[in-house]
Amino acid sequence: MTVTTTLPHADAVSLADQQLADWLKREGCEDPPPAASPLEASPYAVDPPVTGPSNADSPAGPQVERLRLGDRVLLDRDHGPLRGSPATGHYSRRRLRTPAPHGTQQLTLTIATAAAGPTWVRLEAETHTTGSGLRTPCRVPVPELARSLLPLLDATDGPAAVQLAPRVITAAEVDDLIDELCDPERRLPTVVASVPVNVPVDGWTESVVRPLCQQLPGLATAYVLDPGARTGFNVALEYHTVYGGAVRTYLPEVDPASRYDGARHPVLARGRIEQDVRRAAGLLAREPRRLAAELPLPPVLAAVPVLRIPPSQPRPDAASCADPVAARAELAALAREEQQDRAEQQARADELERVRRTLRRARRTRPGRAHAAPGRLCAPSTAPVVGPVVGTLAGPFVGAPGVPRTTVLPDPVAGPDDNPDTFTELLSRLGEFPLLTFTGDQKSALALDELQCAGAGWARLAWDGLTALQEYAEAAVRGEAGGDFKQWCEHTPDGCHRFPPRKAVRGESRTVHSHTKWKRERMLPVPECVDASRRAFMGAHLRIGGGRTAPRLHYLDDCSGSGRIYVGYIGLHLTNTRTN
Incomplete structure (x- = not known):
């Protein structure tokens, strides 16, 4: 959760601490002692203030404390200036770790205020699992702290x-x-x-x-x-x-x-x-x-230094040691090690933020971005085009000759057997096909959901067709398809999704081509890189329902050009001699 509030920084922190203390009390944990003011040194600090490398010019670095409030319940609190200088602004942070089944739950609340501007509040909830106790990833629920804070903050x-x-x-x-x-x-x-x-x-x-x-x-x-x-x-x-x-x-x-x-x-x-x-x-x-x-963090939150808890073991005291020179050397070595660790953690955090900004900038600037659902490639671009960030980056995808290399991150929102039951869901999941671009009017597809007689069959069959088109496109841009899509369906390679060849139609009849109105219906949108008029005839289609007036999916195979397939229409059968 990332929101703003008009409350002063100190008031927002006070509200957050009160709500956090109330929740801990309900959970049977000890009450945390009052937190130090963001502008004062903490009396509960477990170590002298730790100053990160980017705060080296600041007179006071982050003030850090760790509190143990019960069995496996840890509360870390820190506050200090934002990276840059004390005049930039200041932040306060709370990190709570509590036991969870097969792991630990972590809640991080950060409140940051710049010298001029609103107060930003960010709440992150995570579950860290250990061992093999969980067979499937779990969805972290909305924290109770979010529900209690939102009304009080006027977020x-x-x-x-x-x-x-x-x-x-x-x-x-x-x-x-x-x-x-x-x-x-x-x-x-x-x-x-x-x-x-x-x-x-x-x-x-x-x-x-x-x-x-x-x-x-x-x-x-x-x-x-x-x-x-x-x-x-x-x-x-x-x-x-x-x-x-x-x-x-x-x-x-x-x-x-x-x-x-x-x-x-x-x-x-x-x-x-x-x-x-x-x-x-x-x-x-x-x-x-x-x-x-x-999404990239707002600049104020991006300027918050990483949280690093100082080591709790006692340090050598140069005054009481037999060899003060050796003790001072050991202290200096420990300080350098802590400084290096903090610098590495901060560098990783900054790199993640740079990746977020790059992804957002790529989506904003790539040609034809409005033609694609989130996470889909739309047209060849010199900028890297990527999908939703979930976990790790996928390997590079090599497009058709002349098409720049791009990185594609598939959106793992569903398993391979979780076919959509409706066209509403199908349209929302088109990002799972990185080489397909839907350029048509979604109204014609959504209208199919209102026809109850078809049940879920039409949407599922359309999804099967799109899956096969995606696999065909991947082979076609490598020059390994061995023909057009119908031939691909007739001789589908082992391990690929099979689509019935009789439902894959290469083109329309000569009658449709010669009929001006019928041909115009099949002149469907494409990017300018495909045709300067932004329209192209899409005679090739898939039969995604039975009967002469059942739905069709029209597409343009441009794998040999832009390295993509453009789906221009999903809906009821377009007009021909057999429709009414």
Whole structure:
């Protein structure tokens, strides 16, 4: 959680300490002694103040203390000037470690204030596991401290108030909400929920939206559109609409005038929500959690030095030692070692921050970024194009001849067998296909979710087709595909995903080509690097449903050019001689 507050630094720290002490008391831990003022030396310091290398010019470095409040319960507290100079600002930090099943839970609260500007508050929750007690990774729940602090801090994210519960928006407030979505200072995602027709707003909010947003406090702002607001909102945001009980997550930097930007902002369909609200809440929290870990820190928080607890073992006393010269030499050696360790830790933290800034800058500047969902390549670029940062970097991907090498980080949001049941989820997960770019209008795909007769079959079959297209594209850019996609389906290599060859169609009939209106329907969007007109005929398609009017997925194979496949349409069968 990263938010701001208008409270003075000392008041914010006092509130945080009080809430932390209350929680420790409820958990049966000892009460921590009062913390020293951020501008005073700590009387509980376990060691003389440790000054990091970047604070060498500061008259007073970080003041550090460690308190043991129970069995395996440790509270570390430090405060001091931000890196640079005392005039830059100051910070206070609390790190609490408590036992957890198969490991340790760690909670880090950092409050930093620059010489001029608001007070920043950052809360990080982690679970460190040991041994093989856990078979699968666990999701760290929203800390109780976040829920108790948010209302007291009057927390904000740019122009938005960060609240615990979703707020109902009326027609008179739509303009303010749109301004908030488009504000360049917004860091947190904004979740907007619609209400089904003829369903009371209050009842839907309490029974569905509130449980759905249980994992969002501190990670996103949430709103519910009443019927009047829904109309005005969807008229103003033609390419970013939400309706029918669906919930949409608006990532930072919304471009309301861009059709392609709409694909960046995932939609959770009503059917998926009502099927299992608890699982839907986990799906809804994926993007906010990813952004919280991936976004670069604000400059004020980036200037906070790393936390390093001094060694607790006693040091040699030069005055009482038999050989004072040797004791002084040992003290100097220990000081140099501590200085070096702190410098290495700070260098690793700074490198992580540089990576975050590089990733963000690459997404902002790469050509055609609005055409892609988060984490997808869109067009060849000289800048490194990467996906969500989760764990470690993947190896380099070698594109087609003339296409620069790029690094691709797949988004591990689902296992290989976890096919989407709806097109809403399918569109939100297109980032899992780094060589496919969806350039079409998502409305035609989302409309398929409303056709209940199909169940989940259409979305699952479309996902199978996209998976096979991705594997084909990987081979094609290496020159190892052995033909077009239909040939790939007829002779799928061992270990690759198989898609039925009869459902892969190379192109449209001569009648469709010669019919002006029908051909125009299949002239679908592509980047300028593919065609200067930004349109190209996509006759190749996949049959993702049975029957002559069932859904189709149209695509353009440009692996020999830009090294990508462009999906221009997912929806009901386009017009031909057999449709009506």
